[in-house]
Amino acid sequence: MIPRLLLFAPALVAASALAADTTVTPPEAVDLSKFPAASVEEVVVPVPSEIFIVLDKLGSPNWKNELPENEGQSTGNRAQVALLLGAVIADGFIAVQAQDSERVKDIGQHVLTLADAINVRKAVLARSKSITEKADAKKWPEVRREFDGALQDVRGAMEELGDRDLAQLVSVGGWVRGTQALTSVVSKNYSADGAELLNQPHILDHFIRQMDDLENPRLKKEPLVARVRKLLASLRPLIARASAAAPNQDTVKKINRLTGDTVSAITTGEG
């Protein structure tokens, strides 16, 4: 559905441009500690490609090498499917970086299959078709946007079904897989600039809180979920604070090993 106001949007923009501008000069500094907590939104979780395109600028990663032989399969366990769905969407972003049309299309289908397993197929059906069409046309920025949209649609559909917990697992699964890919690329050709991309303490704290706050006690006790929670806790000392330097090569490798082990557990379902 399209808002009626959009029909007049070009005219509105023009009218606004002609209107007298209100001078808005933001302060050079603000005291964020005095900002009411209720007025601060949770951290925006970046999509993997926000990181991957920086790596492209720093060098020429072989993205095809970062793609797994297969993205794993559903065991039927809903927590595993949700984590895997996030990880597979992250694989989609990697396949876009690799500009691998066939792999992108396969991943688009896999997303659909996994979404079906947790009753949100309808939410991503159009996305899956669009991913296929745009991958065939090699419209990479648009494919990237479709994967971003698929992630949001899956999360939204789960929340509408009252499955906020699963929605969180999708996000965490995507972040873990994205971090594994990031550390793999950086450890193969270490640079402080690349390693600095791991400076994500708020994101990590956000996920730790989300996992601690899972509402479903049974889900919380799932071995795979417990394993992911343990991973996040173990990463916390390794992910730099805002004022800290970029992690060194050993730390990057350690993060890669930890995330890689967990991704293996997610893709096989062996918590």
Add this chain to the structure above:
Amino acid sequence: MKTQSSRRRLSGSGFCALALVLGFLALAPSHATVDDALSFAYEAAAPYVKQGFTVREDAWGGDLGVKDQKAVTAQLFRGNEYWFWTGTDVRNAVVSVSIYDSTGKLVQSEAWQRGRFSGARVTPQRSGTYYAIVTIHKSPAERTHWALVYGYR
């Protein structure tokens, strides 16, 4: 400060709808389901897509009183260039967005504000946490709907 705000999900419409609407005016339905403020935020973002920016499907919005502010926490990466855009559906309202780093220092390299639309550009000097602060400067309404989106390249 009474504030309602939420992360908004775009169910396959949002930016795509904006792109489509210009080509399918005659087919547009007569009733709206997508938040109008969000439509205006995407309208502000539209010209930047031609410059290579990928606009996120994730979006944020809510309603604020005059002079009220909302801070959206964002993880940004050095090496990328970002634009944040806001929009409101309230005619004659003035909304802006400004970008601060984790120490509270203004870091945007460029910004504009035109009535119900605004934008701010930032090229982070380091990867980390940043804050996009949305402010309603004036409005004829007691509560003003706003929406925030961002793009990167």
